[in-house]
Amino acid sequence: MTQMLDQIFVTAKLWLMGYIPAAAKPLASAILSVVPVLIAFPLLFAITTWLERKGLGRIQNRLGPNRTGPFGLLQPIADAIKSLTKEDIVPLRADHAVHFLAPVLLVLASFLGYAVLPIGRNMVIVNLDAGVLYFFAAGSVVELAVFMAGWSSRSKYSLLGAMRAIAQMISYEVPLVLASVVVIMQAGSLSTVAIVEKQTGYTGIFPHWFVFTPWGFVGFALFMIAATAESNRSPFDLPEGESEIIAGYYIEYSGFKFALFFLGEYLGMFATSGMAITLFLGGWTAPVSFLTWIPSYIWFFTKLVTLIAVFIWIRGTLPRLRMDQLMNLAWEFILPMALLNMLVAGVWHFMPSGILRWLVCTAIVATPCVLFSARLKRKKRLQVRTYIFAD
Amino acid sequence: MTAAFFILAALTVAGTAAAMGLRNAVHCVLALTVGFAGVAALYLQLGAQFVGLTQIMVYVGAVAILAVFAIMMTHKPGEDQPRIFSSHWVVGGVVAAAVFSVLAWAISSSGTANQFPPPEPSVTVLAIGDSLMHTYVLPLELMGLLLTAALIGAVVIAMDRREETK
Amino acid sequence: MVGNGILKGLIETARNFFGSYVSKPRLTTVQYPEQREPQIEATRNFPFLVFDGPDWHAGMRCVACQICEKECPPKCIFIEKSKDKKPDAVGKPQAYPAVFNIDISVCMSCQICVEVCPFDAIKMDVEYDLPTDDRFAGLLFDKQRLSKSNEYYNRIHPTEAGAIDARFAEERAKAKATADAKAAAAAAAAAPQPQPAGEQK
Numbered sequence: 118m119t120q121m122l123d124q125i126f127v128t129a130k131l132w133l134m135g136y137i138p139a140a141a142k143p144l145a146s147a148i149l150s151v152v153p154v155l156i157a158f159p160l161l162f163a164i165t166t167w168l169e170r171k172g173l174g175r176i177q178n179r180l181g182p183n184r185t186g187p188f189g190l191l192q193p194i195a196d197a198i199k200s201l202t203k204e205d206i207v208p209l210r211a212d213h214a215v216h217f218l219a220p221v222l223l224v225l226a227s228f229l230g231y232a233v234l235p236i237g238r239n240m241v242i243v244n245l246d247a248g249v250l251y252f253f254a255a256g257s258v259v260e261l262a263v264f265m266a267g268w269s270s271r272s273k274y275s276l277l278g279a280m281r282a283i284a285q286m287i288s289y290e291v292p293l294v295l296a297s298v299v300v301i302m303q304a305g306s307l308s309t310v311a312i313v314e315k316q317t318g319y320t321g322i323f324p325h326w327f328v329f330t331p332w333g334f335v336g337f338a339l340f341m342i343a344a345t346a347e348s349n350r351s352p353f354d355l356p357e358g359e360s361e362i363i364a365g366y367y368i369e370y371s372g373f374k375f376a377l378f379f380l381g382e383y384l385g386m387f388a389t390s391g392m393a394i395t396l397f398l399g400g401w402t403a404p405v406s407f408l409t410w411i412p413s414y415i416w417f418f419t420k421l422v423t424l425i426a427v428f429i430w431i432r433g434t435l436p437r438l439r440m441d442q443l444m445n446l447a448w449e450f451i452l453p454m455a456l457l458n459m460l461v462a463g464v465w466h467f468m469p470s471g472i473l474r475w476l477v478c479t480a481i482v483a484t485p486c487v488l489f490s491a492r493l494k495r496k497k498r499l500q501v502r503t504y505i506f507a508d
Numbered sequence: 509m510t511a512a513f514f515i516l517a518a519l520t521v522a523g524t525a526a527a528m529g530l531r532n533a534v535h536c537v538l539a540l541t542v543g544f545a546g547v548a549a550l551y552l553q554l555g556a557q558f559v560g561l562t563q564i565m566v567y568v569g570a571v572a573i574l575a576v577f578a579i580m581m582t583h584k585p586g587e588d589q590p591r592i593f594s595s596h597w598v599v600g601g602v603v604a605a606a607v608f609s610v611l612a613w614a615i616s617s618s619g620t621a622n623q624f625p626p627p628e629p630s631v632t633v634l635a636i637g638d639s640l641m642h643t644y645v646l647p648l649e650l651m652g653l654l655l656t657a658a659l660i661g662a663v664v665i666a667m668d669r670r671e672e673t674k
Numbered sequence: 675m676v677g678n679g680i681l682k683g684l685i686e687t688a689r690n691f692f693g694s695y696v697s698k699p700r701l702t703t704v705q706y707p708e709q710r711e712p713q714i715e716a717t718r719n720f721p722f723l724v725f726d727g728p729d730w731h732a733g734m735r736c737v738a739c740q741i742c743e744k745e746c747p748p749k750c751i752f753i754e755k756s757k758d759k760k761p762d763a764v765g766k767p768q769a770y771p772a773v774f775n776i777d778i779s780v781c782m783s784c785q786i787c788v789e790v791c792p793f794d795a796i797k798m799d800v801e802y803d804l805p806t807d808d809r810f811a812g813l814l815f816d817k818q819r820l821s822k823s824n825e826y827y828n829r830i831h832p833t834e835a836g837a838i839d840a841r842f843a844e845e846r847a848k849a850k851a852t853a854d855a856k857a858a859a860a861a862a863a864a865a866p867q868p869q870p871a872g873e874q875k
Contacts, residue, residue, distance in 0.1 A: 179701070257569025279580075486677075490675050
């Protein structure tokens with residue numbers, strides 16, 4: 118029974134494929150695989166906007182929206198109607214073709230990343246041999262869309278915001294990829310399905326997720342920090358902070374194109390969270406061995422919603438990082454930690470299993486953190502300030 | 509020679525021809541990016557997953573961004589161009605035709621291109637990694653050294669200003 | 675330890691989130707207009723005219739002395755004295771205002787009119803829900819709109835109203851006592867020669 122429920126989407130697709138003539142089978146198979154993703158994730162986007170507003174409200178000692186429908190549940194519909202009916206203002210001197218294509222490219226690139234995420238057992242759109250590489254390749258197209266948006270508006274603020282956003286995205290892409298390299302090293306494959314397969318065992322009731330190892334834990338933390346920066350979310354939302362640069366690179370967009378940018382950004386957040394779940398949190402596997410009867414896609418979406426809640430929680434807690442603080446964090450802390458993590462993963466692989474390798478690996482990973490905090494606690498000698506441009 | 513190949517080939521040729529013929533520098537770079545994406549799709553269609561995906565990641569994700577950064581920093585935005593196509597398309601077309609003829613002669617006179625059906629690609633990511641670590645480990649290390657030198661050089665250039673004002 | 679501050683911050687926001695469902699200090703939103711904040715007794719917004727008894731016109735305490743009109747800093751009170759007289763709160767025939775308008779778009783709630791009124795006729799109201807779609811006539815309150823009963827005054831400012839009522843009762847008792855004494859003296863003086871007419875009350 119649970120097996121049937123688990124594979125219900127796969128069996129439904131196979132049943133539908135039986136009715137399609139052989140000539141159209143490849144195309145129909147592709148469409149039948151893609152359409153559920155195209156429906157499910159924008160729906161999740163709508164739910165996330167509601168969750169975010171209510172969650173942030175409660176964190177900030179206030180109610181979120183509660184007038185549109187019970188508990189404000191119809192708020193996403195109201196937002197959709199508003200963004201569809203707003204006047205679409207394009208600046209006179211803007212590059213109209215590029216201005217139009219930028220949000221389209223952003224949403225397209227964000228959707229492309231979902232092709233390799235295994236949402237359930239046997240439920241991946243395409244099982245590429247180099248799935249993780251494909252995911253990061255699709256993610257790097259987003260930067261081009263950001264540039265297009267910033268440049269085509271022909272406005273100083275949008276250009277500045279676009280430069281900052283691209284710089285931030287590029288700097289955090291390196292730690293993002295390096296944090297996932299440790300998983301690839303351990304799993305021995307670039308295919309997302311194989312990586313999830315590696316995490317399906319249980320010792321007692323505890324799963325073999327990669328996050329429960331020293332290198333996996335650090336890798337997960339670094340991946341999440343880099344993912345927050347990649348999707349321009351607080352505390353890394355300087356390129357789009359309203360009190361800083363008033364929406365940065367999409368300042369000249371209104372109405373539906375703005376909604377598309379919003380959609381693209383959130384879809385990117387979901388895709389990177391999905392990849393984090395696949396790499397570190399065991400994909401569609403259950404967290405304890407006696408709960409494996411719950412269908413696999415339920416587990417994937419539960420973990421996804423949990424990660425989204427963590428994103429919202431962090432957004433409500435931390436202040437925004439300044440541009441130079443952001444870049445310093447990327448190049449001086451996250452990147453060396455990611456490289457050290459790779460060393461630790463290598464040590465873990467070659468040491469015999471047991472308590473010793475746990476201790477050694479944890480020691481290697483914890484040392485820079487302890488040293489860093491010791492350095493922060495030391496009293497700083499204040500330097501004489503020299504101003505380069507103001508004299 | 510399936511329909512997919514023709515569509516992708518048309519896309520690539522159109523992209524690169526536009527990159528040659530357009531006047532606005534940013535439009536040229538974006539059209540070139542379309543050409544890069546077309547080439548990557550052709551690689552993927554041939555079954556070379558690693559090369560195709562690396563093409564996207566490196567060319568579209570890094571080289572195109574580098575080009576647009578260069579334009580952003582040096583170009584004055586807002587110049588209105590009355591004409592869409594540049595006036596040098598004749599020279600560009602001649603150069604492109606010359607390069608194409610050389611490449612076509614080289615490919616058609618090689619052995620592998622004339623086999624029909626074409627041999628199945630047997631290179632997987634595992635095989636590439638294997639050969640990088642065993643056969644080609646020396647070029648790999650040299651490339652790593654080169655990249656590290658470039659990174660350190662960039663940091664030194666960026667840091668120079670702070671040293672001056674101390 | 676690195677990350678310590680972030681963890682403390684996260685714990686605090688989590689406490690905020692879950693606490694907002696159970697404790698009032700962590701959810702201070704008052705959902706206007708279904709819920710209102712309680713007002714203190716000394717709240718004031720715009721003035722109103724007090725009347726005693728059931729009839730708002732007959733029991734109006736205002737005698738159109740026009741002191742408040744002269745003292746009002748932005749000159750938002752407009753009074754026209756009546757030509758005839760009517761008995762006031764203690765029975766003496768007094769003038770009354772034929773027209774008494776306050777322009778609440780001008781009024782700055784300074785309470786000077788209340789402070790200078792010798793008859794305790796004008797007091798500060800607490801009503802702030804005064805929307806209108808006519809910004810000239812809708813914000814010019816006339817005599818009838820401004821008149822509210824003494825019971826209402828007792829409800830909104832119980833201490834003040836109680837003190838004023840006590841004072842009025844005392845004055846009335848004193849007036850009655852002097853009148854009774856006078857009547858008794860007149861009766862005693864006029865006992866040998868009773869005078870049917872001219873009895874003063």
